[in-house]
Amino acid sequence: MSVAPADYLAAIEHLPAGAVLCFDDVPWKDYENLLADLGEGYAVRIFYDNGRMEVMAPASTHEKSKSAINRLVTALGDELDIDVESLGSTTLKAKIKAKGAEPDDCFYIQRALLIIGKDDLDLSHDPPPDVVVVVDRISSSLNKFVIYASLQIPEVWRVAQGRVEFYVLVEDRYLNASVSRAFPFLPSRVLSEFLQRVFAGGGRKAAREFREWVRENHKSSQ
Secondary structure: OOOOHHHHHHHHHOOOOOOEEEEOOOOHHHHHHHHHHHOOOOOOEEEEEOOEEEEEOOOHHHHHHHHHHHHHHHHHHHHHOOOOEEOOOOOEEEHHHOEEEOOOEEEEOOOHHHOOOOOOOOOOOOOOOOEEEEEEOOHHHHHHHHHHHHOOOOEEEEEEOOEEEEEEEEOOEEEEEOEOOOOOOOEHHHHHHHHHHHHHHOHHHHHHHHHHHHHHHHHHHO
16 A cells, blocks of 8 residues: 555554554654654554554454553563563664564563663664563464564563464574573473463463462573
8 A cells, every 4th residue: 555655644543453554665754753753652552674664553352462561571570570561562673674563561671771771772782672572362473573683682471362472583584482582491381370360360460460470480490
C-alpha cells in the first residue's frame, strides 16, 4: 500500500485495534518524520525494514500480557537484587541498517547500568536492550525477527496464546531456546506458568509466588 507522507497520520488515526497497515517504498526520512509527528505516548507500534513500514494497532491482549510480563520481570529483578530497566515500547532503530522496531516491552539487564539516567536511546552508540518482548495473536512477530537480529538484540521473548517462547540470537538469526540467556536458570515453561497465574489469580499473588520460585531455583543453579 503506497500512501503520500501527508496521509500517514490520517491513515493511522482510523486504524482499529488489532489491525495492521503496510506502506511500501517509504524513505527513511518519512519514517523518522512520522515518529516525530506522532510525538510521545502514541499507541501504535511502527516497524521499518528497508523501505517497508508496518503500523500495528495493538489489541487489548497486548497490554494485558505486556503488563503481566513486566510485573514478573520486575519481581525477578527485585528478588535477585539487580537493576532491571524497562524502556517499554521505545523505538529501536538504526539508520545505517535501515531498520526500526517497537516491541511491546524491552529490558536492560546485564547492561542496565549503561543506560540508567539516559533520556534518549541512540543505538549508534548505546547498547541494544538485552531482552525484547513481543506479544502475538498471530505469527506476525516472527516476521520482525530479522529487524531485531539486525539491531543485535540478544534475546526475544515471544508471548503467544498465553505462553512464552525464548529466542536467542546466534550469529545473524534467532534459535528457539528452552531457557533464557539473560536469566540462565529460567525456563520458558516456568515463565509461561507464572504468566497464567497472573491472568488467573492477579499480579500481586503471582509475583510473590514467582519470587519464591526464583529464590529457590536461582540458589540451586549456582
